[in-house]
Amino acid sequence: MIDFRYHLVSIVAIFLALAVGIVMGTTLLSNPAIESALQTADVLRKSNNDYRDQLAALQAREAGNDDFVTAEIPALVRGQLTGESVLLVAAPGSSGTLREQTVQVLTEAGATISGQITIMEKFIDPAQASFIGQLTVPLKPGGLTLPGTDPYKNAAALLAATLVTADDAQAGTENTATAGVLDAFDGAGLLTIDGTPAKRATLALILAPDTPYTGDKAQVQAGALVSLAGGLDAGSQGTSLTGVITATQPGGVIAALRDTGDVAAKVSSVDTLDMPAGRVVVVYSLREQLEGRAGQYGIGADASEFLPASSAATPSPTTSGS
Template identity: 30%
Template sequence: MINFRYHVVSLISVFLALALGIIVGTTQLNGAVLSDLRSQVHGLKNDKQGLEAANRQLTGQLASSDQFASSIAPAVVAGRLTNTKVLVVVAPGASSGVVGGVSKLLHGAGAVVTGTVDLTSDYLDPRRSADLKDFATSGVVPAGFNLPATADSGALAGSLLADVLTTKQGEPDPTQTERQQVLAGFASLSVLRLASRKLDPANFVVVVSTGAATGSNPAQQVHMVVALSSALRTRGLGVVVTGTADSAGPDGVIGAVRSDDHLAGTLSTVDDANTVAGQLSTVLAVSEEKGGKLGHYGTTKSADSPVPSLGQ
């Protein structure tokens, strides 16, 4: 006779059988899964080691390239810019190593570096646009000079700075007093820093840019540097914008220059200035500008060639 005890024993037997089946099945499945995971981990480990080896090799090649460029750079640039007046303008965040390397080679080429102008982050800040516009239109424009007919603070500030920082043969220059007044005014706004306000005007300018712009309004930041670079070229004889590969991207100053037909036809650029070879290219590009030629150099796809011609 089937009683309650029989039902209990039967149910226990069924659950034990199910549990045993689950344990056996899971063990077999886990074995396969673990084997596959071990294989994947082994593969990833090999990939990582391969990438590390490739990285070490590339780093070594880059170091060797920089050593070679450092050894030949003095001879390559010697005499190319004798007595040529060159100004260095530094964008916020630009590498001090790039600035120092370019400046050293400019001196080695015989250039007269008239000074260094360090733009601050306030110069690029959209919240300071009204201050720049108000100052530029406050009557400080040197006698005989005119600002562009625009409300664009970048164009206005850039034009005023270009009037006092650059020069062309045969064109009038501001007086030293007018030049100092303008530079002191910009400095009082904390939008730039100067080692000295007694800067002689330069014929050529190297603008050292930073990488890709960040923050709430990267387009405005890029515009401010581009507008200044363009104004310096209009007033002077040549401008080279130099920086890193990041600056050649869509949110970088070099990228903005190269993507605009007018700007690309008036400004030279170098996108690998974080290397000695790029710093050398920057000085050679200034030499090319002196000879009436311009170009776009570096390692990114938008460059015309890796380095300028050595024929100038």
């Protein structure tokens, strides 16, 4: 007969065996596992250090390239826009610092800045589209034909007649037929005026917002600025839209332009405005516009190349218009 002592000894033996197994398993298996983990950590640490060194080298290289281009900008753009006047259009959310740097490059290229209009948030608010249409039609002079029923396209055509011209002889003069248009749009809180933009320019440059639009209004907001670009291009010798690479993301104005076959075929875009080389490309894109061509330039989505293929050609400094 098996007594209680036997059962007790058996239970103790079982637990002792389990304890011995756990100790042996820990001793035999932990060292290789720990060594493997340590080796993996060493590999990852080395890779991380390598990537950090590569990033530092690329940043130093980019900084060197930017310094070199910045020093050479006057030579790279000299004479490209001599005799031309440029209207600046700042979209809501565009960078003021980049605008100032762009003005400097345009001036070094020989251009005159006729003035600037800053588009307000109210202009691109879909809820204001009907109001914009009601404001535009009564201001239209008799000789101007509006493109249709789209309020943004109609407003663009009216503003183009007020701000730009394709005729060199009219450059620097006001369109008497559209007197009061800028005051009306300014008074309605749709835009603000700096300088003398009513003295019409031959070219227009639009600065896109840095941040893409989001939500249900995004398509209309970006589309309103694309319509403005198309209208200014139709009324001038050329228009370019410029900004940073984020403007090529979904909801960005440059992305919206590049998605439109008809406007993109006429209006150029540059998505590297925050790079010294990109600001040179902006000048080249306007020069290309004068020559009747357009392109999508930069490093973002749907850019065809970094700069116009004909940018190496230096125009005569006495040439104005095309």
